[in-house]
Amino acid sequence: MLKTLAYALLLIAVLLSVGLAAAWLYLRTPDRPAAELERRYAGADDHFIELPGGLRLHYRDQGDRSRPVLVLLHGYGDSYATWEAWGQALQDRYRVISLDLPGHGLSAAPADYLLDADALAALVVDVATRLGLPPFVLAGNSMGGGxxxxxxxxxPRQLRALVLVAAAGWPAHTQGQSPSLAFRVLQHPIGRWVLARIDNKPLIAQGLKAQVHDKGLITEAVVQRWADYQLYPGHRTILMSAPPGSHSQATAEKLAAIRLPTLVMHGEYDPLIPVENSRKFASAIAGARLITYPQVGHLPQREIPARSAADLRAFMDTLR
Structure with missing residues (x-):
């Protein structure tokens, strides 16, 4: 009896091991060639700039070069593509530059590159200097807002104004679970190790739909593009090096030093970053204007592109 039970348990263990091995072989996905992704997604407005440390940053540059400049920074795991509607809506009166941060979109970086908000801020300043940009309006969503x-x-002298769209930065004071399964998995080292080696398309779809109020906006094409960009060489490793929320350093004292015209935008449905955080930004930055949107989640630039772009245009039109 005991021998039979032992054999049965051994058989179950073997079958589980074989099943897990088969699942791993099925899910494990190699990087895709950078040239292939660039051919598929880059167009006439897309450019690349070589930087020290093995960085080759991609950016989309739209509108007349003589117009006032707007620079856009995406969130964690996102890309310049999140700003496409804004670029189309604003390029008639502004030069719109949407930048891919290292480990995102079509920007190349060494696989050991560490996502650090201070280093990324210095990188943005360096890129702006190399491109010879005059003082510009800088807008960022989520991590990009941070x-x-x-x-x-x-x-501050390189900026005309600041726009924070559901910006990251305030420490989290609750222990509630993220609605995104991927973000929950990212909190664990083993989870990050696995995500760095598989095609994360199913998790991307679930995570994006969790971030927005209108789930229909997250189409197959949107999900596929996110998934393709994660398969750019080295991107998954870079993304897993710094899970979301690992650079929460904002304080009212720090932000009080910002003396720029500032617009703060936030969807009231946002399940990732509480709208209260944007109220804190608006309170801490002197003269900041806050706009919140009912029934809008974490990505106003995707969810209500016409309305949010119009609000941004109205704000920028007041600048001197």
Whole structure:
């Protein structure tokens, strides 16, 4: 009886091991060639700039070069593509530059590159200097917003104004679980190790739909593009090196030093970053204007592109 039970348990263990091995072989996905992704997604407005440390940053540059400049920074795991509607809506009166941060979109970086908000802020300043940009409006969503307010502290003379769209930075004071399964997995080292080696398309779809109020906006094409960019060489390793929320350093005292015209935007449905955080930004930065959107989640630039772009245009039109 005991021998039979032992054999049965051994058989179950073997079958489980074989099943897990088969699942791993099925899910494990290699990087895709950079040239292939660039051929598929880059167009006439897309450019690359070589930087020290093995960085080759991609950016989309739209509108007349003589017009006032707007620079856009995406969030964690996102890309310049999140700003496409804004670029189309604003390029008639502004030069719109949407930048891919290292480990995102079509920007190349060494696989050991560490995502650090202070380093990314310095990188944005360097890129702006190399491109010869005059003082510009800087806007960022989520992680990109966290980088944007750090740029405002690091190099205020290079900016005309600051725009924070559901910006990261305030420490989390709750222990509630993220609605995104991927973000929950990212909190664990083994989870990050696995995500760095598989095609994360199913998790991307679930995570994006969790971030928005209108789930229909997250189409197959949107998900596929996110997934393709994660398969750019080295991107998954870079993304897993710094899970979301690992650079929460904002304080009212720090932000009080920002003396730029500032617009703060936030969807009231946002399940990732509480709208209260944007109220804190608006309170801490003197003269900041806050706009919140009912039934809008974490990505106003995707969810209500016409309305959010119009609000941004109205704000920028007041600048002198």
């Amino acid at each position: 980088v944007a307010w750090k740029v405002a502290l690091l190099a």
